[in-house]
Amino acid sequence: MKIGIIGPTENEIMPFVKCISNDKIVSTALLKFHNGIYNNINVVALYCGVCKVNAAIAAQILIDRFNVTHIIVTGVAGGMGKSLKIGDTVIATKIAYHDVSDGILTEYHPWMESIYFKSDELLIEHCKRALKQERFEQTVHFGKVVTVKHL
Structure with a gap:
């Protein structure tokens, strides 16, 4: 299992990102993907900007480039x-x-x-x-x- 976690803003996702170990940042499409381990689970987390189109773009990159099996979208x-x-x-x-x-x-x-x-x-x-x-x-x-x- 590899989980992608998308938040709309930096404030909403960075508290989680700080808990990721072995964080390797990959930049693509003007986004920073934090690839590492959280609680023995492979995760990739990022903030994508506000609106569902930005979330959809981020989700597709998570699937295509990072091979995530599940995606969690969080935000207000x-x-x-x-x-x-x-x-x-x-x-x-x-x-x-x-x-x-x-x-x-x-x-x-x-x-x-x-x-x-x-x-x-x-x-x-x-x-x-x-x-x-x-x-x-x-x-x-x-x-x-x-x-x-x-x-």
Whole structure:
């Protein structure tokens, strides 16, 4: 397993990067990829800039150049759930586009069965186990997440 971790800003990703051992920095496409080990897991972390297009570019480079098997995207976002409060964490169980017609994904390439990209079940289980073993200050929720462009 090799995990890619993407954050939108330096402030959001650098506290994690400081915990990476054997950090080797690779610069490409105006991005700095921190390649190393965290808790005996191979990781590559970077900040990509704000917006889903920047995250998509970073994700593709992580896949093509660094051969990651999983990608975690972290950062600040708004939420609409009635139970959500400022500072809560939401771990996506599935993700959908807000600004793309459903038929674009299901009737054309990539011919998905539904509009949702499902999160890796093994990573969800790891998150749930970590929540049982560790104490976190914020409330953690599991659920659907949607992307949306700025209006």
